[in-house]
Amino acid sequence: MGARRFVLCLLAGLLFALPSPAGRHDTQAPGWFRYAVGDFTVTALQDGVINLPPGGFKGIPAEQIQALSERAFSYSAKGVPTSVNAYLVDTGAHRILVDAGNADCYGWKLGGLAANLKASGYTPDNIDIVVLTHLHGDHVCGLVEGGKKLFPKAVVWADAKETAYWLDAQNKATPAGARTAVALYGKDFRTFKPGDAIAPGMTIVPTPGHTPGHTAFRFESKGAVLLMFGDIVHNPFVQFAYPEVSVMSDFDRAQAIATRQALFAKAAAENTAVAGSHVAFPGIGRLRKDGTGYVFVPVEFTPQP
Template identity: 45%
Template sequence: MKPIRWLQTTLGTACAVSLLVLGAGVAAPLAHAGAPLVKTSAPGFYRMMLGDFEITALSDGTVALPVDKLLTNTRPGKVTAALGQAFLKAPVETSVNAYLINTGAKLVLVDTGAAGLFGPTLGNLVANLKAAGYQPEQVDAVVITHMHADHVGGLMAGGQRAFPNATVHADQHDADHWLSQANMDKATADAKGFFQGAMASLNPYVAAGQFKPFNGDTELVPGIKAQASRGHTPGHSTYVVESKGEKLVLWGDLMHVAAVQFAEPSVTIAFDTDSKAAAAQRKKAYADAAKSGYWVAASHLSFPGIGHLRREGKGYRFVPANYSVVR
């Protein structure tokens, strides 16, 4: 097909003629100089279908993390080199993601972002949920991977429950640990904030009778199952979502730094309660995802954080979802 016919077929006659005229040397209208920088991006949501379920990734924002100091079971120089291979350097601007699942019968939110508990660059989840076409009042259930501040802070907004009609679910082991005043009292000064954030976020739901913990592998609503993956925290959970033969596993914080931990799954992070168990869970999850080929998503993969895993040598390679528009 000749170029002009291809342009007409693909873009329409008017566009094709305009492009050819510009290409022939006719000057386009000049833009006005001195336009101010906008410095904002589009609303942070991304949508895909999983069988009959609609999955909406929601961005709470990004936060700069000194991962060269936070990653453990490795050498700092090795971390710096791995970051360099990905054209990154510390601190790494790290995504904080949550995932909204519309099963057709229930609207389920997996994690809630940080709200104001983790610095000024986060706290965008509710705004992005609204931009995606939903209201917080429509959420039926909030399921928590674990009770760190960047996963539970968004449960509250302005001193009120952000999701007033939702039942909140989390593993009993995390509730027993992070909602315990005795545990907070004996924690180090640096660690007390983890307990304070969890209590401030969860206790209003507990008081309202809207917190329902589970223990280990549990189906929460049809098509969404909690799967114990303890290590990063005492009750860390992943969530398995299945519809019409398609599967997505939401990893939570099984991994944090893609540029390092896909190639070296043994690398851990200072936030782990039990780093040895966390590494074992990560290796198990990676191997299963690569073998079975289902979708995976994680809280700190670059937004929207959805893709597949492929084994590569002794490690793995993350293959992000191809961008598409749901119709």
């Protein structure tokens, strides 16, 4: 057999060995999305999806909540599919991760954040600051992977009041995974209070109610602004239109409602872009006033120019 024929036969064999493009494919593209805020580059990262029951919301009847979710084609017998998002802000000087995902807290098997971070072009070693909107497990447990720090070079920050509440030894509601994460980071876990400055271009915005020290983070560069509001919203098909609807996990329902109404009004009036931990991925958009409620207009999932 001549050399040319041998090479052709070898190539043909390799082609037949490759998987056929036909047939069923169940994998999704990586869950990351890039968004520009002035000179800052924001990367939305999906940790996974959970199902929240309509009965977990209070303020309007469960049947109405179900109807609103069904109207948005986002309801099944398992509940309302709810995204768990985190956000990486690359300021040039710092790489700031807002929330760390769930990992396996609460029995939910999520933990896609680390893989999506790598798919987006970053590694855990690149992160030098992590700021937590609050200490519920689906925001803090992802700090740990395989019993070790996932972000070995990062300093982790949380509100002082929030930390005192959840790390109280008498608080039986604190997920074990959250305590483990805080303990592993040791001296690299620090607390802030309103008015403190952690990094240039980032402002701490107290948003209490869902938890005692729930916090939003405002990022601004060259006049562009993005407000990351954490768990202000759990069901986007309901709570944007009806801000008076609370969720059962709210620490102080009345305060959570007041905080949400004030934040929505300000964001809509100022045309501020917002990002939500439990808004359909990538969870970034703007609010428009609509009657007694609001309409959320998501960003287009297209490449940035």
